[in-house]
Amino acid sequence: MSDYIKRLQERRANVWEQTKALLDAAEARQGDERKLTAEEEQTYQRLNADLDAIDARAKELHEAEQRTKDAEATFAGLLDKPQDTDRRDYGQDTDAQLRAFFKGETGKRVFDVQPDAAERRTDLRTLSKLTAAAGANTVQTSFYTQLVQHLIEVSGVMQTNPTTLRTATGEQIQIPKTTAHSASASLVAEAGTLSPNDPTFGQVPLDAYKYGFLLQISHELLNDTSVDLTGYLSMQAGRALGNGFGAHLVTGTGTSQPNGIVTASTLGATGGTGVVGAFTADNLIDLYYSVISPYRASGSCAWMMRDSSVAILRKIKDTTGQYIWQPALTAGTPDTVLGKPLYTDPSIPATALAAKSVLFGDFSQYFVRMVESIRFERSDDYAFNADLVTYRAIMRGDGDLVDTTGAIKYFQGNAA
Incomplete structure (x- = not known):
């Protein structure tokens, strides 16, 4: 699983680099040509969708790992408990x-x-x-x-x-x-009266x-x-x-x-x-x-x-x-x-x-x-x-x- 997660992380970084390269290439052009062409816009949207999909997959893996740990902890607790003679006595x-x-x-x-x-x-x-x-x-x-x-x-x-x-x-x-x-403190002469300065x-x-x-x-x-x-x-x-x-x-x-x-x-x-x-x-x-x-x-x-x-x-x-x-x-x-x-x-x-x-x-x-x-x-x-x-x-x-x-x-x- 760790190898898969590492590959997923590397794939995410690669997709982001492709996205940056696409935008950089468009920005390097002159005048109105700096805008993304229809084909480039389609590619940009696909790359963004890939990023979102990878993020969603990473979240699913994280949640699955957490559920597994929770289940293991629950079963461990159940196995350590003595059998209850009364199924209706939940204590x-x-x-x-x-x-x-x-x-x-x-x-x-x-x-x-x-x-x-x-x-x-x-x-x-x-x-x-x-x-x-x-x-x-x-x-x-x-x-x-x-x-x-x-x-x-x-x-x-x-x-x-x-x-x-x-x-x-x-x-x-x-x-x-x-x-x-409170406002800033102000200069006060010797024996002068301090002005109120409350928030x-x-x-x-x-x-x-x-x-x-x-x-x-x-x-x-x-x-x-x-x-x-x-x-x-x-x-x-x-x-x-x-x-x-x-x-x-x-x-x-x-x-x-x-x-x-x-x-x-x-x-x-x-x-x-x-x-x-x-x-x-x-x-x-x-x-x-x-x-x-x-x-x-x-x-x-x-x-x-x-x-x-x-x-x-x-x-x-x-x-x-x-x-x-x-x-x-x-x-x-x-x-x-x-x-x-x-x-x-x-x-x-x-x-x-x-x-x-x-x-x-x-x-x-x-x-x-x-x-x-x-x-x-x-x-x-x-x-x-x-x-x-x-x-x-x-x-x-x-x-x-x-x-x-x-x-x-x-x-x-x-x-x-």
Whole structure:
């Protein structure tokens, strides 16, 4: 397997070199001939598709390896356990309790999915477990971690390491926010009066908006012991909740829904005329330096845009002729732009006139609030005539930017 992964990595590097050579050849031509011909554009799109396919394959291999390790750990734990004389006595085995609930053996309708004691002491951001080296191999997988991991995978904001607050209950909480920093100190004469020079603060209310998802499965699937029921339900519920919640974390209006990161951020750079809303290398450099140094130096400083904007980005060079997009060297880590990681989210607007199509800044200044329990409920009656078991997942959360002094800024396409 290691040889195959190495060949896959070498193939990715080769495809990227072919892409650069194609763009370099077009740029070396004069005038309008610098544009890609129809044949070259077709080749460019094929090479980009190859890169995406290789990335997808690398991700599949990483996930398969992780599933194998999780399964080995699970079987090792089962083999070490004494046989249970009562199949209905599930004790403290959460996985057994959960599967019994899914199959209707517990007689209960509601199952609150909560992190265990070890997870409660850990920031929710660690649940992404993007690479084995980052600690994935040492974390026991539970239904809660699987569900939240799938939620993070489909939400670009949740991948950027925002500050995540987990609360036991859902009442509104007030988070202090910075609206202006202290001004510079001034010269003061001997015995002179010092002028007030305080930062300005406000408050960000974080509520607990409810997101729900309904799923139906057949009794045949439910009773098939070969089916990874826990993994299947956690994946479906996690992705559904992540798609709904994640979209509002990006473009939510802040009224009866989270205040999205695009909505809450401030202008950093505007596109020039005649480029139909698209960005240039100079625009991205301007956006980069519109964010002050302390935020740029943060470990949570990153870029965010949608996939179609990344396709544009891959063609752009800086003034020295170097591509500003650089592919990741290892699977599970993001690509980089000007040395900072790049994340994608389908909810970010596409490049267009007046569109806020690129975000850059310190994403730890965006707070995501999640109420601790994710409620799972089961009904045998809802679809009784179709012999389907119905599940619903309920999650509550909110999000807002707590530093509005320019921690996160956006690029906006020209207005006309």
